[in-house]
Amino acid sequence: MSKTPIWKSISLSLTSDIAEGRYQTGDRIPTEAQLAAKHGVNRHTVRRALSDMAKQGLVHARRGAGVFVAARPTDYPIGKRVRYHKNISASGKIPGKQILSLTTRAADEAEADALQLNTGDPVHVYDGLSLADGQPIGLFQSVFPALRFPDLLKALQDTQSVTKALQTCGVSDYTRISTRLTARAATATQALHLHLSEGAPVLFSTGINADPDGNPVELGRTVFAGERVTLTLNED
Template sequence: MLNSEQAEPLYIQLKKAVQSAIANGTFNPGDKIPTEIELSANYNVSRITVRKAIEELVSEGYLTKRQGKGTFVNAHKIGRKIEHIISFTAACRANGLSSHSAITERKKIKADQETAERLQIQQGEPVLYIQRKRYAGERPLMLENNYYPFERFSFLMEESLEGSVYELLRDRYQIDPNQPGETVLQITLADEQQAKLLEIPIGQPLFYMNTIIYDQHSQPVHVGKQYIIGDRYQFTL
């Protein structure tokens, strides 16, 4: 129960109580939380206090208000710093979530001019294209499209790639993808194929991240073109 004698304002205490209920699974992603009237009665506080707590939780991304339907718990967002090299697996782990991957495409293709220039190879040379659907918990979160110089990374044709490729490269092949090159982050809308693979509606906002990653010797590892569900991921600078 909230304590009016504490120095901490009641709306902050209520806010923390709702955050705790989300963290411990009392309220799960997608759940509708009690109404203002119900929360006011449950915690013995005014509706003004409830409204202020809920407004802050909405602004911080914990909750979403839906007109005429109520207030709902948002899916947990995965956070990472855009300027740091951290694998998807490590980002999920840091945010308390399990992760796994499913390969949707893996094939040798010819490098177009842009990819060839970024990988420091000749146009038309073979590259290894790997598309994976990345899961955070049990839900797909990212559609990963990576392009590797085939001559150097052909061994990835035989790997399962269910977990972190970066960890695999470091642990088994002594290749450390630790240097980001130019990275462009944009907002796009899911097309039909992306929506089907990510199990979302067509037109849902996605982060599109286009990047190049280098190893410890400043050699290109891969060009990455990633599509990430926007309302479940956040970048910080």
């Protein structure tokens, strides 16, 4: 099994320090010389780690002043009521969505099983980017039963909100009935969308939402940028 490069280990250690509040937004982190001494490496290795963090949007350098924390990873609760805009706003950041595609196609076997459909039944598919303060934190795909919600794509185009779009289609409320999380390495396409390095750690979430009667209304798949998001479990 290949070992984690030293520069990557330093990057992950500093990212953890930021996530756990040891450094706040705007704080200056230790100098290259201090970090090199702490980790027993040369300054070139530290510089690569800091460059990687800068690409992730976690730190930024000020000429002659040092390297400063640009942002802490966003806390994102996972529970019975997963509402993207509410979650991001609660973390003190500005939520946003970017539509990549809105299409209708045949459901594959896994989608049909999740939504209690037959394989090949039509489904609406919403692919997009989730943003926090304008920075991409998640690449998502939401799948909906098309026959039940014939006008959903237009509603999604108009609102860019799953909650509001479902409300216009008669679903006043919905809750999460299952969530599955796995750790993965970013593919080239995922890395491009999320502004990551290929192979960077990502969290893959699969969830099913259902209406008050227990009928599935959405299958959601999201790839979260591992260094920008802290997923938390919420019982509510």
